[in-house]
Amino acid sequence: MSEQETKTSHTDPHALRKLILELSGVDIGKCIQCGKCTAGCVVANETDWTPNQVMQLIRLNDMETLLGSSMFWYCTSCQTCTVRCPVGIDIAKVMNTMRLLVLDKQVDPAETDVATVNKVFMRSLKAHGRVFELGLVMNKNFRTGHPFQDASMGPAMFSKGKIGLKPHNIKGRQRIKSIIRNAGRFLKRD
Amino acid sequence: MTESSQDPNITLYTYSEVEEVKGYVGNFEVTIRKKARSVDLDTCTGCGDCIQKCPKRVTSEFDMGLGRRKAVYIPYGQAVPNVPVIDKDTCLFYTKGKCRMCEEACGPQAIRLGQEDELITEKVGAIVVATGFDQWDWTKYGEYGGGEIENVITGLHMERMLESTGPTAGHVVRPSDGKEAETVVFIQCAGSRDPERGVSYCSRVCCMYTAKHALMLKEHQPNSQAYVFYIDVRAPGKNYEEFYQKAQRDHGAIYVRGRPSKLFERGDKVVVRGVDTLTGKTLEIEADLVVLATALVPSKGSMELAKKLNIPHDEYGFFSEVHPKLQPVDSVTKGIFLTGACQFPRDIPDTVAMSGAAAAGVCAVFSQDNLTIEPRIAEVDEDRCSSCFNCVDVCPFGAIEIATRGDRKVAHVQKSLCAGCGNCASACRVRAIDVDGFRDHQIYAQIRGAFEWGERP
Ligand SMILES: Cc1cc2nc3c(=O)[nH]c(=O)nc-3n(C[C@H](O)[C@H](O)[C@H](O)COP(=O)(O)OP(=O)(O)OC[C@H]3O[C@@H](n4cnc5c(N)ncnc54)[C@H](O)[C@@H]3O)c2cc1C
Ligand code: SF4
Ligand code: SF4
Numbered sequence: 001m002s003e004q005e006t007k008t009s010h011t012d013p014h015a016l017r018k019l020i021l022e023l024s025g026v027d028i029g030k031c032i033q034c035g036k037c038t039a040g041c042v043v044a045n046e047t048d049w050t051p052n053q054v055m056q057l058i059r060l061n062d063m064e065t066l067l068g069s070s071m072f073w074y075c076t077s078c079q080t081c082t083v084r085c086p087v088g089i090d091i092a093k094v095m096n097t098m099r100l101l102v103l104d105k106q107v108d109p110a111e112t113d114v115a116t117v118n119k120v121f122m123r124s125l126k127a128h129g130r131v132f133e134l135g136l137v138m139n140k141n142f143r144t145g146h147p148f149q150d151a152s153m154g155p156a157m158f159s160k161g162k163i164g165l166k167p168h169n170i171k172g173r174q175r176i177k178s179i180i181r182n183a184g185r186f187l188k189r190d
Numbered sequence: 191m192t193e194s195s196q197d198p199n200i201t202l203y204t205y206s207e208v209e210e211v212k213g214y215v216g217n218f219e220v221t222i223r224k225k226a227r228s229v230d231l232d233t234c235t236g237c238g239d240c241i242q243k244c245p246k247r248v249t250s251e252f253d254m255g256l257g258r259r260k261a262v263y264i265p266y267g268q269a270v271p272n273v274p275v276i277d278k279d280t281c282l283f284y285t286k287g288k289c290r291m292c293e294e295a296c297g298p299q300a301i302r303l304g305q306e307d308e309l310i311t312e313k314v315g316a317i318v319v320a321t322g323f324d325q326w327d328w329t330k331y332g333e334y335g336g337g338e339i340e341n342v343i344t345g346l347h348m349e350r351m352l353e354s355t356g357p358t359a360g361h362v363v364r365p366s367d368g369k370e371a372e373t374v375v376f377i378q379c380a381g382s383r384d385p386e387r388g389v390s391y392c393s394r395v396c397c398m399y400t401a402k403h404a405l406m407l408k409e410h411q412p413n414s415q416a417y418v419f420y421i422d423v424r425a426p427g428k429n430y431e432e433f434y435q436k437a438q439r440d441h442g443a444i445y446v447r448g449r450p451s452k453l454f455e456r457g458d459k460v461v462v463r464g465v466d467t468l469t470g471k472t473l474e475i476e477a478d479l480v481v482l483a484t485a486l487v488p489s490k491g492s493m494e495l496a497k498k499l500n501i502p503h504d505e506y507g508f509f510s511e512v513h514p515k516l517q518p519v520d521s522v523t524k525g526i527f528l529t530g531a532c533q534f535p536r537d538i539p540d541t542v543a544m545s546g547a548a549a550a551g552v553c554a555v556f557s558q559d560n561l562t563i564e565p566r567i568a569e570v571d572e573d574r575c576s577s578c579f580n581c582v583d584v585c586p587f588g589a590i591e592i593a594t595r596g597d598r599k600v601a602h603v604q605k606s607l608c609a610g611c612g613n614c615a616s617a618c619r620v621r622a623i624d625v626d627g628f629r630d631h632q633i634y635a636q637i638r639g640a641f642e643w644g645e646r647p
Contacts, residue, residue, distance in 0.1 A: 006461075006474040007373075013415050014442055029439040033447070033468055049469070056468045059444060065471070 007061075016061045024097040030087040031055040037081035037091045043074040048110070051081050051091050054098070072098040073111035116143045126180055129173025133163040191270040201312075205275060209309065211317070211498050214589075214607040215525025215555060218314045226305040228276035229262070233300035236272045238264075240292035240301060248280045250357070254347045256365065257357030262292050267355060276303070316525045316552040319499065319509060320545065321492055323531040326381040326388055326485035334380070334453045334482065340366040341460050342453060342480045344380075345396060348403050352410065362407055362414070364478050366458065371478035374407055375462045376400045376418045377450055381485035383421065389485050389506060394535040396483035397424045401434040403481065404443035416443040417475055419450050419464055427539070446473070453480055486535035500588050501526055508534050519548040522609055523587055524563070527551045566610030567626050568603045574622035575600040581614035581623060590614060 007013065021027050037051040044050045049057065049069045057066045072095040081091040099118065102109050109115035120139045124131050141147050157163045170176070194200050203222055210221040229240075246261035253259075261281040262274045282289035283303050293301040325344055329337030341364045354360040362371050378396055381388030397420070404416040416437075423445070425431045437443045450464035459476040466473060488507035496503045501521040502510045509528050512520045519527050527548040530541040555561070568589075570581075577599050582590045589607035592599050601623070603614075615623045624630065 006476060007417075008476045013444060027439070029442075030435070032435070053469045056466060057471075060446070060466055060469070060471065060473070062469075062471065 011061070013061050016058050016063050016066070019101075020058055020094060020097055023100065024090070024093050026090045026093050026097070028055045028058050028089060028094065030089055031059070032087055034086060036084050036086060037089075040080040040084050042078060042080070043076060044071075047071040047074050051095075054094065055089070055091070058094075066098065067102055067105065067107045068110050069098075070110040071095065072102075073109060073114040113144045116140060122180065126177045127173075128167045129170035129176040130168065132167035134165065135167060137163075191268065195270045202270065203310070204271065208495065208498060211500070214604055215523075215561065216315045216606070218317060218525065220312050220314055220317070222310045222312060224308040224310055226278075226302075226307050227273070228278070228281075228302050228305045229274050230300045230302050231271060231273055233298050234273045234296075235298055235300075236264075236274075237297070238274070239295040239297065241274055243291045243295035245289065245291060246280055246282055248277070253350050253357040254344075256347060256350055276301075316527065316555050317499065318527045318529060318545075318548045318552065319495070319501070319521070319532055320528075320530045320548075321489045321495060321532040323486040323535060324489045326487045328380050328482050328484045330387055331380070333451060334377075334480075335455075335460075339453060339455055339460055339480075340364075341371075341478065342482065344482050344484045345399055345403065346484075348481050349399075352403065352406050360410055362411060362479065364458075369478070370411060370414075372411075372414050373475065373477045374404075374414060374416050374479045374481060375450075375460075375475055375477040376404060376416060376481045376483065377462075378418065378420045378483045379449060379485075380482035382483075384485075389487065391485075391535075392424060393483070393486040394424070395486065395537045398427070398430055398433070398537065400481075400483050401425070401437040401443070405433075405437040405441045408441040408443070416441075417462075417477075418443055418445045419448060419462075420445060421447070421449060427537070486531060488532060492532060499523065499526055500586070501528075502586070508532065519544055519551055524561075524606055525555060561606060563606060564610060565626055566628065567605055567608045568610065568612070568614050568623050569626055570601045570603055571622045571624075572600045572602075574620050576620045576622070577601075578619060580617045580619065584613045584617045586611065586613065 012018075017028055031052070033052055033056065035052045037055075038044045038053075041051050047070050049065075049071050051071065054066065054069065054071050057069075075092065075095040077092050077096065079092045082089070082093070085091060099109075099115075103115070117140055120136055120143065121131065124136045124139075137150065141149050154163070195202050203224060205227055206222050206224045208220060209223045212219045240262050241260050241264070244260040244262045247258050248261060249255045250257040250259040250263075252266045259265075262276045264272060264274050276284070276292070278284040290303065293299075293303060325346060328334065328344065335342050343365065347365075348362070350356045351358045351362050352360060362374065363369060364371050378400055379392075382391065382393040382396065384390075400418055400420075401423075404418055407414050407416055423434055425434045438445055446464060446466045448465040448467040450462050452463045454461050454463075456476065459478065460480050462475040462477055462480060464473055464475070465471065488503070488509075492507040492509070493503060496507070496509060499521075501523050504510055509521060509532050511518050511528055511533060512522055518533075519529055521528050529545040529548040530536065533544075536544070572595060579590075579592060579601060581601050582592065587607050587609055589604045589609075591602050591604055593602035594600075601614075603623075610625050610628075612625045612628065615625050615628075621630070
């Protein structure tokens, strides 16, 4: 938890709420703090702040605490929160927006490994139009400093055809790439 | 108000108080103290010349001390009747024996300096009590400044400030310097839900009026920012939840869950030290103005009034109804009805609805030639009565009178007042009183019956 903050009239108390709205189109102003998002969240027990607390931190304009939170790195984007929210807040989208914000602001992510997985996953997708599993695992293992993590599972997966040595490029991979690029732009604009 | 003052069937006694109530349903005799207004109601034209000439300025109670008035004044714009009154506590004539400026200024010579209170008796068939509420004395909260911080005010002050014809013409300002307030912190449940130092109940109207204040503040002053500290928001009513959501979502009021622990001054700001219990984060807000949603308590003097009317009240002084669900506007004394916030904090829609019910209750009494009452009534065996009149003292409803029978005095029960409680029957030393249907031999028969049960064929 960051230092106690003093709210003065010099800062826009809604800056964060507005920023999230601008980046994602989601207004957390509707949140009634019922807690249903957290109650259904599969990872909320593991995180420092829960989904409803993330909503409240946005309301309290507490950027510093939020950027350092692990919540949105653990978020699996399962969308349970989003479909069950009684006032229609797309919480999962807010989580995603928070991830982008952290990367954008070049703050150290609370969960560096998860952030790395995110990055190499997207890179693999852009390069091949689909995930190249072996490349993804190796890339991630090197970047996170655990080169042999999960290596023992390799032969079994290989023999069952779950992973291959060579990447398979799909036909429309250029189009996948541009979808990803456009989505990035769209998120920032809309 | 104006409409009722013009109705030929309504006599309004303003600036008056009930002094004594005698009698019973259909036959009450009420003594009313008509306080000396020092201005003659019939002669005064309401021109206001006296007010203009009066040299004595004091703070206005109606404007919660935010505005000023003269010693001769009309309390507020829509006051009925629109005739000034002279405040004896501050008027120079009453306090120092000189001045008389108003008298000189008054063209039609309506000023009556030295006028005395008048006692009037009225015969009425029923009484509706609607004495409303007062604010809890929040200065007991030392941690909120105990009344020493000028920019800590109450919801009623805020009401006056938001009023376009009020003392600040609709501007929300800091009382300390009259500057427009930007950051305004509202603290709910100030005294409510605090059995330790305030009252244990929820005052029921403050969540909604705070939402109203936050919303209006933004409309009047778009640069302002409202923070609302709450324990939980209680918005049960038609469109209430939606209204509160609107204040939060569209008017940007930031709701923080938790009761602040301390208010103190820093420069020209009031620092609010609180916590957001949803995240556990403590926070400080530098506010221009802090508005306390103080608890609603019965109006001053309600306990004394209860004695005069012979109606029961709870520990706080709220008048008690016979049954909260089935007889919500009846007092236990027949012919006396209750409505509004004198029973318990309630908002205007509820007050209006209950007033309608009370009026219907009165009509029900007046529409019958004979009154149907419960058969459970005390009866005195006058031959047995030893004239000790213990019963007169113990009857909570004042239903026992002393009657003369030849050269003897005996107790006599006024049937329409008796509630059949049986206090008198147990207090009577010579067993001269019994309650119909609950006479000793009837109760013994019941007990006997209860034990014989099962042995019967
Ligand atoms: C700050 C604030 C804002 C509010 N805003 C709203 C709102 O927006 N909407 C809403 O629905 N409700 C609101 N309320 C609640 C509303 O004020 C009450 O519901 C309403 O006033 C109750 O009406 P009443 O007639 O019972 O009592 P009152 O309005 O208190 O009237 C009682 C009257 O009896 C007089 N009186 C008292 N004792 C005696 C006596 N012994 N002899 C003669 N006269 C006596 C008093 O002088 C007073 O005129 C608000 C309350 C507060 C405190
Ligand atoms: S489910 Fe929706 S309304 Fe409820 S706490 Fe989560 S975001 Fe807020
Ligand atoms: S109405 Fe709201 S602010 Fe008022 S006492 Fe109840 S909960 Fe507290």
